[in-house]
Amino acid sequence: MADTSNSLARPPLAGGLRLHGLRSLQFKGSLLIVLLVLLVSLSMMAISLYATREALMERESQRAQEWASSLALSSADEVAQRNREALQRAANKIVQMQGVASVVFADLSGQVLASAEARAGLPSLVCTAEGGRKGRLTSECLNNPQVHRMGPDGMTYVDVTVPVRSSSSVSSLRPAGSPARIVGYLRFATDITEARGRLVGMAWAS
Numbered sequence: 001m002a003d004t005s006n007s008l009a010r011p012p013l014a015g016g017l018r019l020h021g022l023r024s025l026q027f028k029g030s031l032l033i034v035l036l037v038l039l040v041s042l043s044m045m046a047i048s049l050y051a052t053r054e055a056l057m058e059r060e061s062q063r064a065q066e067w068a069s070s071l072a073l074s075s076a077d078e079v080a081q082r083n084r085e086a087l088q089r090a091a092n093k094i095v096q097m098q099g100v101a102s103v104v105f106a107d108l109s110g111q112v113l114a115s116a117e118a119r120a121g122l123p124s125l126v127c128t129a130e131g132g133r134k135g136r137l138t139s140e141c142l143n144n145p146q147v148h149r150m151g152p153d154g155m156t157y158v159d160v161t162v163p164v165r166s167s168s169s170v171s172s173l174r175p176a177g178s179p180a181r182i183v184g185y186l187r188f189a190t191d192i193t194e195a196r197g198r199l200v201g202m203a204w205a206s
Contacts, residue, residue, distance in 0.1 A: 061160070065160050072186040090114070106186075137185055142163070143163075158190045159189045167180070
């Protein structure tokens with residue numbers, strides 16, 4: 001009589017293999033879904049952080065521009081009169097304000113009249129011009145705030161140059177409605193290291 005025990009045992013084994021294969025496919029499918037969800041979440045987080053960063057930089061740049069314009073207006077008489085002593089006193093006071101990195105006053109030709117820094121060594125505020133003439137202010141950031149960073153762990157700051165326009169006391173004979181003439185320039189930098197640090201903290205917290 002033939003031994004049929006092996007042939008009878010095969011069908012259950014084949015069924016077990018099919019069940020194992022089905023479970024393996026289900027596991028792989030579930031893992032793929034989890035990875036896709038994770039990828040989408042990370043992508044959304046990155047987009048959100050980028051949008052937050054852009055909004056922060058835009059806000060800080062606008063704040064620096066408005067602050068510089070206000071300072072330029074209040075110092076118009078001194079710049080027009082090239083009153084170096086008064087401008088230096090003003091510069092020394094300005095850099096003591098919270099959030100100020102540096103300030104430079106210059107006349108219409110770009111010659112520096114006064115300057116001060118809350119922290120020495122801001123590279124973009126080095127007062128040189130074409131031809132290597134020292135003591136002159138370059139105006140590549142005129143009404144165009146730029147964000148800079150001093151090294152990987154250094155200060156982050158917004159740098160902007162605005163025109164200083166003659167005030168009513170200097171140009172009282174100016175025809176009504178005509179734009180005030182430019183009498184000089186003010187270069188101004190605000191320290192946004194703390195604001196940037198908060199943004200980095202948000203990224204790590206996420």
